[in-house]
Amino acid sequence: MAILVDEKSRVIIQGITGREGMARAQLMKDYGTNVVAGVTPGRGGQDVYGIPVYDSVEESWEKQGPIDISVIFIPAALVKNAALEAMAAGVKLLVIVPDRVPIYDVLEIARVAKAKGARFVGPNTLGLLSPGKAVLGMIGGRAQRAREWFKPGAIGVSSRSGGMTSAISYYLTQAGLGQSSIIHVGGDAIVGLSHPEIMELFEQDEQTKVVAMFGEIGTTQEERVADLIEAHSFTKPLIAFIGGKAAKSGTRFSHAGAIVEGTRGSYETKVKRLRDVGAHVVDSIFDIPKKAKELLK
Amino acid sequence: MARLYEYQGKKLLREGGVRVPEGSVAFSPEEARAIAERIGKPVVLKIQVWLTGRAGMGGIQFADNPGQAEDKARQMLGMKVKNYVVDRILVEERLNIKSEFFAGLVMDDARKCPLLIFSSVGGTGIEEIARQNPEKISRLAVDVGDGVAEFEARNLVRKAGLSGSVMLQLADLLTKLYKVARAYDARSAEINPLVLTAEESVYAADCHLVIDDYAVFRHPELGIEVAREFDRPPTELEKIAYKVEEKDYRGTFYFFQMTERIPEGDKYIGFHGAGGGGSMMSMDAVLNKGFKLANYCDTSGNPPASKVYRAAKIILSQPGIRGYFASGSGVASQEQYHSARGMVKAFREENLRIPAVIRLGGNFEEEAIRILGAYLTDLPARVEGYGRDDSPEFCAGRLEELIAENNGALHIVQPIADPKIPKDAYAFDTLTGRLSIDHQKCAACQTKGCVGACAPKILKLEAEKPVLAIPAEDARKGKCTECLACEIFCTYHEQKAIFIHLPIPGLKEYREKILRG
Ligand code: SF4
Numbered sequence: 001m002a003i004l005v006d007e008k009s010r011v012i013i014q015g016i017t018g019r020e021g022m023a024r025a026q027l028m029k030d031y032g033t034n035v036v037a038g039v040t041p042g043r044g045g046q047d048v049y050g051i052p053v054y055d056s057v058e059e060s061w062e063k064q065g066p067i068d069i070s071v072i073f074i075p076a077a078l079v080k081n082a083a084l085e086a087m088a089a090g091v092k093l094l095v096i097v098p099d100r101v102p103i104y105d106v107l108e109i110a111r112v113a114k115a116k117g118a119r120f121v122g123p124n125t126l127g128l129l130s131p132g133k134a135v136l137g138m139i140g141g142r143a144q145r146a147r148e149w150f151k152p153g154a155i156g157v158s159s160r161s162g163g164m165t166s167a168i169s170y171y172l173t174q175a176g177l178g179q180s181s182i183i184h185v186g187g188d189a190i191v192g193l194s195h196p197e198i199m200e201l202f203e204q205d206e207q208t209k210v211v212a213m214f215g216e217i218g219t220t221q222e223e224r225v226a227d228l229i230e231a232h233s234f235t236k237p238l239i240a241f242i243g244g245k246a247a248k249s250g251t252r253f254s255h256a257g258a259i260v261e262g263t264r265g266s267y268e269t270k271v272k273r274l275r276d277v278g279a280h281v282v283d284s285i286f287d288i289p290k291k292a293k294e295l296l297k
Numbered sequence: 298m299a300r301l302y303e304y305q306g307k308k309l310l311r312e313g314g315v316r317v318p319e320g321s322v323a324f325s326p327e328e329a330r331a332i333a334e335r336i337g338k339p340v341v342l343k344i345q346v347w348l349t350g351r352a353g354m355g356g357i358q359f360a361d362n363p364g365q366a367e368d369k370a371r372q373m374l375g376m377k378v379k380n381y382v383v384d385r386i387l388v389e390e391r392l393n394i395k396s397e398f399f400a401g402l403v404m405d406d407a408r409k410c411p412l413l414i415f416s417s418v419g420g421t422g423i424e425e426i427a428r429q430n431p432e433k434i435s436r437l438a439v440d441v442g443d444g445v446a447e448f449e450a451r452n453l454v455r456k457a458g459l460s461g462s463v464m465l466q467l468a469d470l471l472t473k474l475y476k477v478a479r480a481y482d483a484r485s486a487e488i489n490p491l492v493l494t495a496e497e498s499v500y501a502a503d504c505h506l507v508i509d510d511y512a513v514f515r516h517p518e519l520g521i522e523v524a525r526e527f528d529r530p531p532t533e534l535e536k537i538a539y540k541v542e543e544k545d546y547r548g549t550f551y552f553f554q555m556t557e558r559i560p561e562g563d564k565y566i567g568f569h570g571a572g573g574g575g576s577m578m579s580m581d582a583v584l585n586k587g588f589k590l591a592n593y594c595d596t597s598g599n600p601p602a603s604k605v606y607r608a609a610k611i612i613l614s615q616p617g618i619r620g621y622f623a624s625g626s627g628v629a630s631q632e633q634y635h636s637a638r639g640m641v642k643a644f645r646e647e648n649l650r651i652p653a654v655i656r657l658g659g660n661f662e663e664e665a666i667r668i669l670g671a672y673l674t675d676l677p678a679r680v681e682g683y684g685r686d687d688s689p690e691f692c693a694g695r696l697e698e699l700i701a702e703n704n705g706a707l708h709i710v711q712p713i714a715d716p717k718i719p720k721d722a723y724a725f726d727t728l729t730g731r732l733s734i735d736h737q738k739c740a741a742c743q744t745k746g747c748v749g750a751c752a753p754k755i756l757k758l759e760a761e762k763p764v765l766a767i768p769a770e771d772a773r774k775g776k777c778t779e780c781l782a783c784e785i786f787c788t789y790h791e792q793k794a795i796f797i798h799l800p801i802p803g804l805k806e807y808r809e810k811i812l813r814g
């Protein structure tokens with residue numbers, strides 16, 4: 001089944017004619033994602049790898065029919081407008097790839113999304129991929145690699161680090177374990193779908209038997225996953241790794257999300273909270289495949 | 298997160314209609330005296346640093362008259378607290394404090410909205426208040442579309458146990474605090490203490506505003522030099538690095554210096570990560586081996602080779618490091634040969650003498666590792682490339698062994714020489730630099746391999762000499778991706794005719810300073 005995206009989902013790319021948009025349009029198309037249109041205002045009428053380009057999301061909807069998902073590759077300062085445009089046209093799932101989107105812009109996107117019943121992944125996300133079905137964003141970089149690295153299977157992967165999303169999934173594949181869907185929730189302090197929301201989706205997904213989560217210091221995402229487990233809203237076995245053990249309190253490093261705020265959000269509190277509710281917290285991501293095998297038995 | 302000093306934050310609050318004590322910032326004892334004279338009342342002097350607990354460090358002093366203010370300022374300026382030399386103090390009127398409160402704004406990641414927090418006790422940290430007096434704290438989830446309404450603010454104050462004129466004054470202040478925070482894209486704001494004077498007036502007696510790094514570009518008026526969360530002013534090298542990042546939108550480059558002076562005896566290395574999660578994991582691996590990091594650096598999000606090159610040059614501006622460790626997630630989506638080429642150019646220019654272990658797992662890692670292996674064989678140092686099936690622990694172990702083989706020799710910073718480009722060389726601008734080809738040397742060239750090495754195919758041969766196959770304007774706008782492939786090919790296999798000059802403003806002077814000691 002997979003979550004959020006499969007081969008039938010109808011996808012557009014906003015910013016398809018830019019440096020990243022163009023490169024990742026090729027990845028998505030080659031991998032099998034059903035990309036029906038691209039949008040770049042002022043570039044309507046062109047095409048990118050055979051994908052027709054329109055001036056607006058609304059126009060692409062008129063010409064190509066209903067759109068399920070928009071993947072956004074737009075300079076950070078303009079992301080808010082692009083996201084509002086997509087939601088106004090009726091798109092219900094956005095994947096916001098760019099880094100450095102101002103935090104109040106994200107909050108405004110979140111506010112409108114809530115009002116319209118839309119959801120978004122990111123910002124600052126590599127995207128998501130359902131092996132053998134579709135990819136949104138840039139996971140894998142090239143279709144051929146994405147096919148080699150990720151295989152269909154029973155493990156759901158959710159990560160706050162883009163690189164680790166691919167790394168964990170790749171090491172699972174190497175151990176002979178496929179994935180249902182792999183998601184980079186984004187590296188920022190405020191993101192659309194965060195770990196707990198992804199866990200709820202994996203809970204509903206029949207294909208997913210075990211979930212691997214890459215957490216980090218900062219924010220309350222991992223604590224809220226623990227809350228879900230405690231409330232029996234998430235019942236599947238969870239393997240968790242928390243990054244940033246060595247980071248000093250207050251040191252941001254390069255992840256805006258990795259800020260230690262007060263007593264919540266620190267490495268120790270997250271590990272303890274997750275262990276207390278029965279999650280399997282591992283000390284190295286290389287222990288994830290072994291643990292997953294045990295849990296699948 | 299770019300922090301503002303207390304005096305800067307108070308200025309914004311004042312402009313937003315919040316009552317703050319009269320005063321201003323002083324950089325010298327004489328200025329402190331003049332400010333105290335102007336205020337004409339007893340004053341308080343406060344060191345301007347991004348640290349809490351200033352009173353305990355002697356960073357808050359009182360003066361009854363201008364002469365005393367000058368003396369106190371003389372003691373305080375130049376004071377060393379933590380890693381920090383005090384260079385400015387706030388001189389302001391001393392308030393007659395009757396009671397203290399707390400007001401703050403933080404981001405609530407669960408509800409995805411700002412959270413306005415008020416407490417009817419103040420002075421200490423909010424965590425402590427929450428522990429001791431949880432009933433004195435009230436919270437309001439703010440709708441970013443509507444802002445904070447007067448009645449909401451009044452209810453917020455009321456729930457914390459206050460009423461009457463104080464409640465009205467505080468409510469008014471809270472609505473204004475939110476407006477200021479929103480107008481300046483503050484991701485956190487704190488007034489602690491917020492005070493009530495004996496004259497029954499509410500004042501913001503302190504102020505901490507942290508501006509969202511990602512929105513700093515919208516506020517040039519704030520004069521923020523480096524939009525990064527630091528708990529101290531940025532170092533010179535950090536400023537140089539930040540300028541690089543600012544000028545090049547392709548990929549991200551983050552540079553944080555752990556120490557400016559590497560103590561003798563300690564095992565310090567230069568650290569070059571790729572991607573936040575992978576970088577942290579890699580950092581843990583080297584720390585576990587007993588290494589210390591001179592810096593933390595992260596180039597990710599598909600940066601061009603030129604950006605990685607600049608990052609490497611900046612890392613190698615730190616004397617005393619014993620090794621260079623580069624490692625990311627291990628399974629990067631980006632084409633890894635760009636990073637490899639950036640490092641090759643930097644390592645060659647530096648004639649690297651300390652070992653480097655480069656873990657470049659990901660897309661086209663085979664090509665990346667081949668580039669590292671092929672083009673650095675004539676360097677004094679050992680450089681080893683690894684891929685996705687080699688763990689960070691293993692790579693950290695290799696670095697340890699190579700450093701031991703190298704007898705722990707320390708990195709010596711080299712001066713940056715001006716590029717020797719013949720005046721009549723063929724040249725064109727790239728997005729952040731200039732590429733020149735000494736056509737005279739091309740006469741001896743057997744392969745003309747630069748043309749084939751250029752993946753974007755923007756070079757062609759004309760009368761047996763490589764020239765641009767596209768308009769110069771297009772090359773400058775980014776069609777030349779600064780992939781460095783042509784230069785590396787020509788340098789290693791042919792006549793060393795190509796040189797891509799990628800300036801790093803300020804780095805030459807910085808290194809000269811280091812070399813002078
Ligand atoms: S490879 Fe070097 S020497 Fe040969 S043609 Fe190109 S620039 Fe000239």
Ligand code: SF4
Pocket residue numbers: 732750751752753754755756776777778779780781782783784
């Ligand atoms: S000319 Fe071609 S090979 Fe040389 S840096 Fe530019 S894009 Fe790369």
